[in-house]
Amino acid sequence: xxxxxxxxxxxxxxxxxxxxxxxxxxxxxxxxxxxxxxxxxxxxxxxxxxxxxxxxxxxxxxxxxxxxxxxxxxxxxxxxxxxxxxxxxxxxxxxxxxxxxxxxxxxxxxxxxxxxxxxxxxxxxxxxxxxxxxxxxxxxxxxxxxxxxxxxxxxxxxxxxxxxxxxxxxxxxxxxxxxxxxxxxxxxxxxxxxxxxxxxxxxxxxxxxxxxxxxxxxxxxxxxxxxxxxxxxxxxxxxxxxxxxxxxxxxxxxxxxxxxxxxxxxxxxxxxxxxxxxxxxxxxxxxxxxxxxxxxxxxxxxxxxxxxxxxxxxxxxxxxxxxxxxxxxxxxxxxxxxxxxxxxxxxxxxxxxxxxxxxxxxxxxxxxxxxxxxxxxxxxxxxxxxxxxxxxxxxxxxxxxxxxxxxxxxxxxxxxx
Amino acid sequence: xxxxxxxxxxxxxxxxxxxxxxxxxxxxxxxxxxxxxxxxxxxxxxxxxxxxxxxxxxxxxxxxxxxxxxxxxxxxxxxxxxxxxxxxxxxxxxxxxxxxxxxxxxxxxxxxxxxxxxxxxxxxxxxxxxxxxxxxxxxxxxxxxxxxxxxxxxxxxxxxxxxxxxxxxxxxxxxxxxxxxxxxxxxxxxxxxxxxxxxxxxxxxxxxxxxxxxxxxxxxxxxxxxxxxxxxxxxxxxxxxxxxxxxxxxxxxxxxxxxxxxxxxxxxxxxxxxxxxxxxxxxxxxxxxxxxxxxxxxxxxxxxxxxxxxxxxxxxxxxxxxxxxxxxxxxxxxxxxxxxxxxxxxxxxxxxxxxxxxxxxxxxxxxxxxxxxxxxxxxxxxxxx
Numbered sequence: 001x002x003x004x005x006x007x008x009x010x011x012x013x014x015x016x017x018x019x020x021x022x023x024x025x026x027x028x029x030x031x032x033x034x035x036x037x038x039x040x041x042x043x044x045x046x047x048x049x050x051x052x053x054x055x056x057x058x059x060x061x062x063x064x065x066x067x068x069x070x071x072x073x074x075x076x077x078x079x080x081x082x083x084x085x086x087x088x089x090x091x092x093x094x095x096x097x098x099x100x101x102x103x104x105x106x107x108x109x110x111x112x113x114x115x116x117x118x119x120x121x122x123x124x125x126x127x128x129x130x131x132x133x134x135x136x137x138x139x140x141x142x143x144x145x146x147x148x149x150x151x152x153x154x155x156x157x158x159x160x161x162x163x164x165x166x167x168x169x170x171x172x173x174x175x176x177x178x179x180x181x182x183x184x185x186x187x188x189x190x191x192x193x194x195x196x197x198x199x200x201x202x203x204x205x206x207x208x209x210x211x212x213x214x215x216x217x218x219x220x221x222x223x224x225x226x227x228x229x230x231x232x233x234x235x236x237x238x239x240x241x242x243x244x245x246x247x248x249x250x251x252x253x254x255x256x257x258x259x260x261x262x263x264x265x266x267x268x269x270x271x272x273x274x275x276x277x278x279x280x281x282x283x284x285x286x287x288x289x290x291x292x293x294x295x296x297x298x299x300x301x302x303x304x305x306x307x308x309x310x311x312x313x314x315x316x317x318x319x320x321x322x323x324x325x326x327x328x329x330x331x332x333x334x335x336x337x338x339x340x341x342x343x344x345x346x347x348x349x350x351x352x353x354x355x356x357x358x359x360x361x362x363x364x365x366x367x368x369x370x371x372x373x374x375x376x377x378x379x380x381x382x383x384x385x386x387x388x389x390x391x392x393x394x395x396x397x398x399x400x401x402x403x404x405x406x407x408x409x410x411x412x413x414x415x416x417x
Numbered sequence: 418x419x420x421x422x423x424x425x426x427x428x429x430x431x432x433x434x435x436x437x438x439x440x441x442x443x444x445x446x447x448x449x450x451x452x453x454x455x456x457x458x459x460x461x462x463x464x465x466x467x468x469x470x471x472x473x474x475x476x477x478x479x480x481x482x483x484x485x486x487x488x489x490x491x492x493x494x495x496x497x498x499x500x501x502x503x504x505x506x507x508x509x510x511x512x513x514x515x516x517x518x519x520x521x522x523x524x525x526x527x528x529x530x531x532x533x534x535x536x537x538x539x540x541x542x543x544x545x546x547x548x549x550x551x552x553x554x555x556x557x558x559x560x561x562x563x564x565x566x567x568x569x570x571x572x573x574x575x576x577x578x579x580x581x582x583x584x585x586x587x588x589x590x591x592x593x594x595x596x597x598x599x600x601x602x603x604x605x606x607x608x609x610x611x612x613x614x615x616x617x618x619x620x621x622x623x624x625x626x627x628x629x630x631x632x633x634x635x636x637x638x639x640x641x642x643x644x645x646x647x648x649x650x651x652x653x654x655x656x657x658x659x660x661x662x663x664x665x666x667x668x669x670x671x672x673x674x675x676x677x678x679x680x681x682x683x684x685x686x687x688x689x690x691x692x693x694x695x696x697x698x699x700x701x702x703x704x705x706x707x708x709x710x711x712x713x714x715x716x717x718x719x720x721x722x723x724x725x726x727x728x729x730x731x732x733x734x735x736x737x738x739x740x741x742x743x744x745x746x747x748x749x750x751x752x753x754x755x756x757x758x759x760x761x762x763x764x765x766x767x768x769x770x771x772x773x774x775x776x777x778x779x780x781x782x783x784x785x786x787x788x789x790x791x792x793x794x795x796x797x798x799x800x801x802x
Contacts, residue, residue, distance in 0.1 A: 315699030
């Protein structure tokens, strides 16, 4: 059997080698390695979060050491200025010695924690450094697991998050402990308690102030509303003195909100006035939970949205074609799955500047190395697949979609630019 | 991106942290030394004169002023502080500080759907423990595909042990569907079984097996069958025969791959996890989108309502599931209304473009924009990719 791949079955096909008059700019496929570098740039959160944690520990430790040292110094000063007996002086000094010893211990412990956290920061940098073209598949699998753990932690699915991280050996690459800290506050807020959220605000006072956060104010407002809700003479008195102490300082910057909320004193929790009714709704606590999550993410340099959602959105858009929604779409396309279609529905379609043809038979790309061939009925398949078919069947070709049969020699090459 | 500059910046932080620790340690040590010294002097001094121990204490106080511990601590912290502020800046410069810039807030995902996708992913990967844990923790309804994947992994586990029976049972049961999908899985499995028999026992049994199970594939796989039967001539010396390829573990790997693909396809699933594919596609798309956002930062851009991405994500081949034809002249993607048409010279344009070039058919021929051919409109024909 002879297969002539070059001859164009068409007699008047004058395919000379003359350069085409219009040459569309060729697609420059970004090489694998530059693609890799680009994808590493998406990992800001991976490096930032443990660092913020590390920094927080360093700062807190330093502050407490400084405080201890200056207390010791001033105690000695006081001692020198006062009139104690010898025994009393000795016992004072001894207690200062043991205090310094305690400080030394704390210093040691603090440094151990700091070193562990530094190690975690390093492990993540090394993780980014470890990827290359050879181990990329495995690395990407780990990446997907990291992204899933991030999703679960944000949704408070701690059990699965821990299990998955342990079984995949990625504990150093995920932030379970940090989210546990958040969980305490979230759980308390869900139980309508603000105390732990306020403690958290106090712990992160400077950072929150810097980002002009009003989260603490919102917590205070909620506490105020809860006092009004109780609806007794005593509680109103309490509410007013609370407002004087905790709300008034925010007046300078947030007067409107302050006025708005304070007017609840005039409305009872049973009010029908819609503007005030909403303030008494228990849903407000969920708003606080969400607000907390946002503040928390900002503080640690995390994205507001779970990484999974960001990646899925981008991926779904890039994969979204009108063909994916058609009946009989190849099952290999994620968009053939009902759940993925639903997620992709509000997202934009992909855009392609250049033709990309996939052989129906072999699913391989048809390009200059494997050019498309046209059957007399207008159906197009790749040269490789048709050649293979012809070899098996004594030069005959059967169109898999229409059943049309012809000879291999009847095929015509199509030129796709 | 320079990972090295990130590393260097972090090393600076770690070094300064160590210095600061040493400094604090040193100061605490000095302070306790001074106090210890004073204590021993007081204790040893025989008389209980008030003045004496007071003067000692004021010596300690002076010494403390000399050490100036608080000032020293502050100085150490200042140096550390510089390194601590610099590192996040390096990160922001070298990496994309906020990938959510490419996120559309108006396309909020339904948590249930996302959870179902994740549960399905765990089962799909054979991580049944974690999948079950996830389903329980999220309170989602039981995943409908779980049982099917359990069976799939049983078949695959058996294949790992070189036990083909479960795989063959499944393939025979789904023989018609496999043929429809033009899969040669059944033949692949039978060949493997045949080779196992030929290797282990006598040729006669192998021949019987071939007659019974392999002969029926003569239509589609004649050359393979010929090779298989021929390999019997070398019987137990296959490794030194022209058929040594039959010993390659690649045959088994291919069979495992094909079985996974067919099993998933019959379930209505892709052979690769769709979650994996989508996130991988997202990884390639995000840098392109973010770059675009940066360039267009000052332009008013309605990213939230766009119906088509503003840029070509240029995904690599493995993500191309459909033929997309873009008319090289009009730059539009072909559709049912505007199908691709091949001209007599073999170049392909969209129907609308051809209509335009022929002035809606008023001209019976026009010149191909890519070669010197005069194109006869009546000979343009529609293509189906």
